[in-house]
Amino acid sequence: MRKTKTAWLSLFLVLGLIAAACGDDDSAEANDDGTDTTAAADDDGGGSDSLSGTLEGSGASFPDAFYQAAIVAYEEATPGVTVIYNAVGSGQGKSDFADGLTAWAGTDSLVKEDEGLDPDEFLYIPTVAAPITVSYNLSGVDELQLSPDTLGAIFNGDITSWDDEAIAADNPDVELPSTAITLAVRADGSGTTSNFTKYLEKATGTWTLGSGDTIEWPSNAQAGQRNTGVAQIIQDTDGAIGYVDLADAEALGLTYAAIGNQEGEFVVPTLEGTTAALDGAEIADDLTYDPLDAAGAEAYPIAAPTYVLVRTSYEDQATADLVIDWITFLLTDAQDLAEDELYAPLPDSLRDRALAQLDQITVG
């Protein structure tokens, strides 16, 4: 008898638990933009004490090192708020944002029509810029110069071994082994890929595979997840060459090549080279810009922008406040952290325009 009672009791317990969990989900539905907020907000920018809750974002792995550092600083300034950024790649970032799972997204590439977002549903907020390095692993070769056409031909699959004459022409003083080239590329939908291939399209006459978040790479390509996955392939494979953000390349001690820019100068990826590229870039009305293959002798040709996506309208005040507070911090106090993490902060004029964008956010 006792055992039966226990059985019924545990059954009710289980059902009760399930009901409670469902109840939790229902009440959380009110905040279904990826936040979980309780207190009211304060109206000044970055670092208010009365804000609390969790802000969820995901997206590009390119700026991940910077965003994580900024989050740590922000959480210190604003105790009570937790910001989560899941670096899953620009493609998934845009997709999660479109599905309503996140309140903000990181992306290096622009939103396309079939990605489920209406142009008037979101805003681009530029945050930082950084060089995309062409990192490689070739034993015995510590310095490499690559002209745009050679670079295009390598990634197009036309040059398949390191001792090819085109590479030798770019590097007259270097002894090149005959190792086979392995391309290290992205498996996931990536804004870094998008920017890199846009550059190849613009600047080289040898690239034929188009541009976008995903590319049909030649057969000697190996794909990894996120920038760090590509870096891992380069690190593990002799003869590998791939595109990685500067922060990850430096952290892993990868060697990268100097790329020929428009003036014919071979420039190493540096923050100075990136800032030089940003200076000349034209900024569109929606704040997107294109610093790739910029003019100027000092400009690094593969400088890439990165953006944060926010909604034009959030369902509740608390979420909107959190988002505005966090992004304001990102555009103001956090910019001081950028250079330490190997990202180029925005020029002042662009930064001010970005801050002004936040005023467009409404609630309802």
Next chain:
Amino acid sequence: MTTLTPITIAERPDLTIRARGSRLDAAFRGLALAAGLVVLAVLALIAYSTVDAALPALRAAGLEFVTSDRWAPNAPDGPHLGSLAFVYGTAVVSSIALVLAVPVSVGIALFATEIAPRRLRRWITTAVDLLAAIPSVVYGLWGIAVLAPNITGVYGWMHRTFGDLPVVGALFGPASSGRSFMTAGIVLAIMIVPIITSITREVLVTVPRGEKEAALALGATRWEMIRGAVLPHSFGGMVGATMLGLGRAMGETIAVALVIGSRPQIVANLFATGDAMPAVIVNQFGESSGTFRSALIALGVFLLVLTIVVNVLGRVIVNRVQVRFRGAA
């Protein structure tokens, strides 16, 4: 002392459940039935929701889904959704796994039932169970951190040694990195050894003792006894066990995703990078939307159907063999 009054048959108390009535019984039965039907409900829901979500892609891609090997969901000229490269990858990796795992598993099972001293047998079962208990993601981690970086030397040697043979030489092409069909196959093989071993053991145990003893009595060596009395009986069961192992290998996602290299292509070279159905789903699902996502779900449905068919067939074969010989034993 109480007096016992005899009762007639007609007067005996009716102990049948029907007569005493039990609403609780009916309620309990209903509850248990409902619990069982949850299985039905969940499966039906899975089937319905996945097929429903997969249809847009199948309609958009049409026959190309099963005939083309070009997978480019974001191509500028429209999505290309050909799944052949992934089916090929799953098939190759599973085949490698079976080729490596089946002999080893049969060997272990035979060792455990025929050759090992009695005391050792419990330890063997324990070892096999432990191998089965290790989560697949740990195998994947070991594969990507230990196996892949260090095995290129072995692949290089095999390429130099066997690469020039006619026909099979194409299988042993150049190896640029440790992430390849072969590495994924090796990791999978390690993972499916326990399941094939345990089922084969169960099958071997049902061989009638009399037959084995008869063979030995006729002067057979132990190997001849195994060959003549044990293996023929167990062959069907071993086929079933293999199929269940195959089902497990086909559905394994994480370990394969980590070490296969993520570049869908149909090549003979086993040391080349490739991609497989569950691996591409887990790698690309998060960023997919619209037709692309629908296509990945369609791949999932395809995989689901294949694994179910293989599993059911395997189980049917094993059950039939078991029933046949459990009765005889």
Next chain:
Amino acid sequence: MALVDPPVREPLDLTRARLSTRRRLADRAATAVISLAFVVALVPLVAVVGYVVTRGSGIMSWEFLTSDIPRQYRVDGGGMYPAIVGTLLTTGLAALMAIPLGVLGAIYLNELGRQNRTARAIRFLADVMTGVPSIVMGLFVYTIWVLRFERQSAFAGALALACLMLPIVIRSTEEMLRLVPDELRQGSLALGSHRWRTITSVVLPTALSGIISGAMLAIARAAGETAPLVFTVGLVYSPSWSLSDSSTALSAQIFRNASQPFAGAQDRAFGAALTLIVLVFAFTALSRFVASRLAIKS
């Protein structure tokens, strides 16, 4: 009629020495090969477990088990506490959902429905369900739950795990119930018990150890699953005990960190792997202990 002595023959020499060399060698060789198979199987077990234990214990410490997950992959140190919490939460909740349902379902199959059409259909479908790839379970829960409520949550992850566990629990429980001798049932029924009474006070207690053991194996299996959690459970860096919020799990963290080139991330992955293996082994060992100690005395 005269009795005739049976013809006398030399007794057959069945000693090994009389075998032809070929047969003897074949036997030796076969024994060697089969034993070799066993050794070959031990190699990966030792290699994998050994490496994980060695590398994982390098980073293992009380601090590791109680620290938050670092924000950046590239830093050293930190811990997996949120992942441990997440694994316990999702697996525990999945067990709470799947085990009672599974046991009840198995009771129907073995005690009440037996061989009727519904029972046979359920049995077959439970077998089918064990073959569903775990990634498909994850996609399924993502589509009907995560997208519907527009959030990833520990509960969604638990739901996916429960779907994986349910058929395993049903089948293993049914096996255990089948082992209960029918005489016990018949005796109870003969004494006038109702069927539900018979099941709950005679059959279940007898099969209990086997049922618990099977359930623990299912829990061990669920704790190690990754694919169902990848899209359903989200990501957190600090421990989260809420069912409706994002969470993480040891298996998911191993997966994320496995493809990171940084030493810190790899160390954390191996630390998590060691923790997970210990957890899973403990449950597996416990299940066998329960099964053997409290088994049905036949």
